[in-house]
Amino acid sequence: MGTIDDWNQYWKENPDSKVLFTEDNGKSISDFEQFWSQNIPNDTEMQSVIDIACGAGALFQSFGDKPFNRKVGLDCSTDALNSLKKNVPDAQVILNKTSNLPKEKLLEFDFIVSQFGIEYLGVDAIKNMPTMMKEGSKFIALCHYKDGHIYSRYKREKEGMESLFEIHAFENALQIANLVATDPNAYEKRAKQYLSHLSTLDNKWCAGSLHFVNGIKQLFLSYKQYAHSDILAWIKGFEQQLGTIYRRVSAICDVALSTSDIKQITSGKYSDSWGVRPFLLKNKELPVAWDLRFNKRVNNEKA
Known part of the structure; x- marks a missing residue:
């Protein structure tokens, strides 16, 4: 979308949209559910999670069985956050209308997640994620893949x-x-x-x-x-x-990450702690996303 007004209009017209989580027939794509089920642990009772560019909360609903102590959705759209509160009543919300993420907020979370969202903030926002995380926290995202299936x-x-x-x-x-x-x-x-x-x-x-x-x-x-x-x-x-x-x-199409974008994100001071690989769906030849993650180890800042 070009503007926040566009996003508000989209979420006003499609309050429960899961367009990138479902097949054309409306059925949920199990590959996404399996991905998050496998990568989010079950013992999360004392942990917190924030979903960047959360939309109406489809990601929280995909791992709704995980007992997080605190769930927060961050988005630029008021209408999206209103839908999130209806779909995930125990979630809190943060309205963020800029391309700069609120570091003081992100430092509170054990898990920072995003599915087809954070790339809208630009390559620098993802590259700077390690500086916004507390020690021991994890960042996991599926991002649009340039020249991939969705693109x-x-x-x-x-x-x-x-x-x-x-x-x-x-x-x-x-x-x-x-x-x-x-x-x-x-x-x-x-x-x-x-x-x-x-x-x-x-x-x-x-x-x-x-x-x-x-x-x-x-x-x-x-x-x-x-x-x-x-x-x-x-x-x-x-x-x-x-x-x-x-x-x-x-x-x-504009925000889909190319191979050179990924190299830029994962290079530099924290290069050893980034993990990245293509994410594929069953029966699809092209990758559907980048599986991008970062673990903020205790000694990361000293690396």
């Missing part, structure tokens, strides 16, 4: 929307739709040409752009079944909706 999916979706923008699909659709009321003969000709042009680009449409193409085809071919005002409203509404989706998809 490739959203990159294609982004390119499909960019193709719509490049051919001025929404402006042209509105102009053609207005002909319904003023010049029906011209409408028939222009609509046919418009839909033919969209068909020549069929290999570009994906997800949101494909939904628009299918929808406008239905409207233009069966326009007599719809009120003229409804056709115009649908086009304008879809343009606005796709603009929001485009910013979100673009942000995911």
Whole structure:
């Protein structure tokens, strides 16, 4: 997302979103649940955990059986934190509207976790994590992997929307739709040409752009079944909706960590204490995330 307002709008419209935790059919991705189950110990009764860029609390729900003494979610979106408090009633929240993490807060926690979140704060925020941790604490994160499975999916979706923008699909659709009321003969000709042009680009449409193409085809071919005002409203509404989706998809692509980003994060004073490897899902050839972690040993500051 480009702004905090975008995130608030997203969480207002999708208060229980688990989009990166579920398959397309809505079922939970067990690989993520297994990852956190294996990496979060069971004897956490006296320990605390904070989830950076927590969203609506999907990560806490994935290891809800772990008896943490204190759970805290940190996010830039007020709406996300409101959803978190509903979904995970025993969690506390921290609103953080800057790219700088609150060191004085992070120093309180035994576990700092994040799933597809902390990378939005930038490479430096992750690289500086060791300086914000108390001795004996652990940082575990799954971060977007550039050229990986999720990245490739959203990159294609982004390119499909960019193709719509490049051919001025929404402006042209509105102009053609207005002909319904003023010049029906011209409408028939222009609509046919418009839909033919969209068909020549069929290999570009994906997800949101494909939904628009299918929808406008239905409207233009069966326009007599719809009120003229409804056709115009649908086009304008879809343009606005796709603009929001485009910013979100673009942000995911922009924050995905490359191999060079990982080298930058794990180099320097604390290089010996970083652990990193690709994280894969079953039946997926490309990595879905970076499995990135840091253990703050007692002697780290003296290293």
